[in-house]
Amino acid sequence: MKPAPFEYVAARSLDEALAALADAGEGGKVLAGGQSLVPLLALRLARPDVLVDVNQVAGLDRVVVDDHRLVIGALARHRAVELDEQVRRAFPLVSAAAAKIGHVAIRNRGTVGGSVAHADPAAEWPALLLALDGEVEVASPRGRRVVSAGDLYAGYLTTTLEVDEVVCEVRATLPEGRTGTSFLELARREGDFAIVGVAAVLAIEGDEVRHCRLALSGVGSTPVRARGAEELLAGAAADDAAIAAAAREVVEEIDPPGDIHGSADYRRKVAGVLVRRALSAARDEIGRMVA
């Protein structure tokens, strides 16, 4: 289990990285934490001609919480996010999700940008971004652009980014006001990719749901937003009945794939269970804030 040969460029700046990628064309690949890419290299499932290592590019690893906004540099490690006190206070679902990525040694290396770009439909970050109205800022020799999370994912392990584009920053927002969140997942073992994961964001005004975002991992070839359920909940009373109805709606609207860890049918069922639990937890969090 040894990688096939490749060229290696250690970029010291973003421009260097972009130039190297542009040179490499289709055969180029960014190397960030390597926690997804290196196993693929070892198994010879990925065979890039040139690896452009961005680990030495300075300034891409900040983690900033600014009121309802979260800004994370692409090179921030999962572990840094997990342990960040500000994130824990303002975005508890992000801390919770980050702590569920692999194991400590994986989180010490794996990066947020890598995870977002790798586009594993079972991964935590892509679902988080969908639930948090997220966006990514990407750079290429053509300049910078911002892609919303909703426009980022094209298919299994595939984004809409061009081969010469580098993710620089990831941003997420929570709605203002009384907001509760939750991130839940089912994995066979601690640290495994989830069979199904749910990120839920719920904002309540009076007794009514003002804003709801529900994003799921493991139930499609990309992370999936449960728009039907979100619409059902919007404007509804945040009671058990409404939450149960939303969960049923999720079961209807998703079309999960099956594999040895869970059939399509199973994923559908437990997605409903997790959505119900996540929404209830988010609501209870709001309840606790008021209390």
Next chain:
Amino acid sequence: MTEPGTANARAARRVPIESVRPHQFVGQRLRRKEDARLVSGKGRYLADLVVPGMRHAAVLRSPVPHGRIAAFDASEALALDGVDAVFTGRDLLGKVGPFVEGGRLEISPVFLDKVGPEVKPHAMPVLAAEDVHFVGQPVAVVVAASRYLAEDALELIRVDYEELPVVTDPEAALAPGAPVLHGHLGDNVAAHFVVESGDVDAELDRAPHVYRGRFEVGRQASNAMEPRGVLATSDDGTGDLTVWCTSARPHLVRTFLSEMLGIPLDRIRVISPDMGGSFGTGVFSEDFLIPFVARELGRPVRWVEDRSENLLVTRHGRDQVHLVEVGYDDDGRILALKDRFLVDAGAYNQYAITVSYNAAAHARNQFDIPAVRLEGLNVLTNKAPVAPVRGAGRPEVTFMMDRVVDIVAHETGIDPVECRRRNLVRPEQMPYHAGIPYRDGVDIVYDRADFPAQLSQLCDLVDYAAFRKEQAEARREGRRLGIGFSSYMEGSGFGPHEGAVVRVDTNGHVTVYTGANAHGQGLATTLAQVCADQLGVTPEDVTVRMGDTSFIPYGIGTFASRSAVTAGTATGVAAGLVREKALAIAAELLEVSSSDLELEEGTVRVRGTPSREVSLGDVARAAAPGPRSRLPAGMEPVLEAEHYYVPPSVTWSSGTHAAVVEVDEETGFVRVLRYLTVDDCGQMLNPTIVEGQVHGGVALGLGEALTEEVIYDATGQPLTGTYMDYLLPTTAETPPITVAHQVCPSEVNPFGIKGCGEGGAVGPPAAIANAIVDALRPLDVRISRVPIRPERLLELIEVAKAGSAHDGGVGALEDGGAGSRS
């Protein structure tokens, strides 16, 4: 040469139990001698060994489950810089004999006579030359300057396969018209036997109730953390072959090498360095392939498998289907057991009836069942060969039997612990004759044991009554907790023999050489404890050396919970013989009668006159050949003794396990909260080490119960080729494990030892399944397959719920097949 297992040797070597000295170090929780090295990164595992000029091999494996090699082209690979050679199956024809891994050597004539199994021999080529029968079967080997290059070359080899029809399910493989794997066998039955005791059909007729069911145990892979490897060097001048390999059976590898490569035994030295576990050992194609290519090329070659290769071929086990009929009465007493079971042997049934008969021999468990009939079939399919993996047939059959007891309890409305107790063999029935022979042909007689006491001890340990209260409270909070039990027997200390040479050097330091071979069990410590007691030294004075055919002429190796029993006994006896010799020589030196002498802590003293003493080193010097020798007349020089212990049959260890689980009814997820065991492995050499064995076994059994399975799709492609898909339990899934002991010393060997290597792995599938069923009561969820995947459990729960909704009663569904009661 005669093997030491012959009747002659047997008679000559019987040891009187009276000569055994009392235990001083045996039974103590001594720290392991091997630790300091291993925690410092100074272990020497196979991949750490480097020989000057060494090249690296990689093996090309069949990507098709059944096919004929139509064309082979390695020219591109050979053209790659740094590639030395590519060998195919054709290159080996006429040079390397085919091999039958385990079975041939292990069936005793007595057994053949008594049971008369049908075993159809079929050898496996070291490299497939024509047909391939499973994904992962070796078809070629590349030798190159580095493993990286060797893997580059593998990608450049082109093999065209003509694909043949595939069968992956043992029942389908038995059906008429199924593709036959090895034409000359006629069908896919590789082995078959029936054993019985009592009149099963009559008992079933008489029984007030009969339960019919089907139980399945999925394919588990052994997964030693160290991948397997081989390093071979061949001396250009002498032709001597030295092979290092991760095998717990170096002597067996040597025997095979000699036969298959046509090299005299004494020109071959096989060394097993530090091993990173085993859990199912044996001999593999690469053990011959790598020495062969090293000889052909005249340079040292090393091969280390990667984890994907390991998951493909290195020791799959289990994979059984049991179809049972059980007669029982209103009191929950089991009257008859009929079990027809299939072992999915994969493409080559390399171990004859080892696993299947092991299952049969352990089916009765701790239960007194008046009539049993066991029929085992090893069936060939296009999957990797199945071989003994820790437990080897015991976990499978124990899962079946302990589920049956639980089902009978439920059907009769008796508490599961009570029902279990009613069926146990009682102490007054000891020695208990099981009515069938063991695999060595000797009739099974349970060694000293008290099963009801064992169960009671465990119930106290878990506090069964308190748990039932806790369970009821949890239920009120909507949490589903359950408890489940399993008991088992562990025939251990399998023969035919194991030897030890104990030698004292002129500094008084003692070395034990044995043919058993540790791969984590701490034999270097436990054998030193045995030796110290019997010789009269301290364990610090003793070094245990093993894993090298040059140390001792015969060796069997370590597997089947055998080494503490066999090598332990051999070491103890040999040490006792050395002691006697030392006393005789000291008597000469001190000019007293040897009966006036005592040997403690390495010093021989005249009893009552402590000032008159000689050290063991002095004695050893007096035993050296030459003019200064002070040996009694006629005594051979060197302070040493050799003993081969030939056990009359196995000893019977036993154990009872309890699992406490929590089930998430909505997702089918299971958490094991606590795990408790009471085992009886006789006289423990080192209780801490015994506990470690139990813990490790339990974790392996937990994997079998919940997460681990080698999965093939219907076309014969394996789907579990990485650790992302083959799920070993981690610290987070493995609960704290409470281990307690019941000590009933064995009567089979002089030191009272019973084996303890596998029991831990035997109980968990049944205990956990029973606990899940218990957690879900009053729903009647019937688990009859492990691993219990959340998905399947959720289905069972839903069907059980639907059943209750329909008829207002309790729904039932048999997992994996039809179950019925009459």
Next chain:
Amino acid sequence: MSERRTVTVEVNGERRSGSVEPRTTLADFLRDELGLTGTHLGCEHGVCGACTVLLDGRSVRSCLMLAVQADGCSLRTVEGLAAEGGELHPVQEAFSAEHGLQCGFCTPGFLMATLELLSESPQPSEEQIRSHLSGNLCRCTGYHHIVKAVLRAAETMRGDVAASRA
């Protein structure tokens, strides 16, 4: 084939160099170039944790890093745990005392992961230990004695710290 490069690292306090292809993993570099075979390879795809080393104080899978990426970094491997005179580190000592190892193949990885855990949380709960070490597989021990070993090491190290403060 891509050209070889020189990699220089500080391992266990010592400056070491070697020449590698870019594709060489850090694990292979440590083992084959530097002869530090205490770091083991159990899976080479990031799951088993046998290859865990500390990179600038943090645990990483050495099978999931390229040697070239470690150029200029400071590494600690199992060989660097014991004191100069050979006295075992409290974590090593505790693993032996509690029988936290059997075959020893997984052990270096566990030791390194434990070292990181105890540097972050000197008084970890059992649950914390089980979570932190969930990235290291052991087939022999069932983890029970490993958890005990970590608790013991934590206690010793706290004692050592207290003693050095006193």
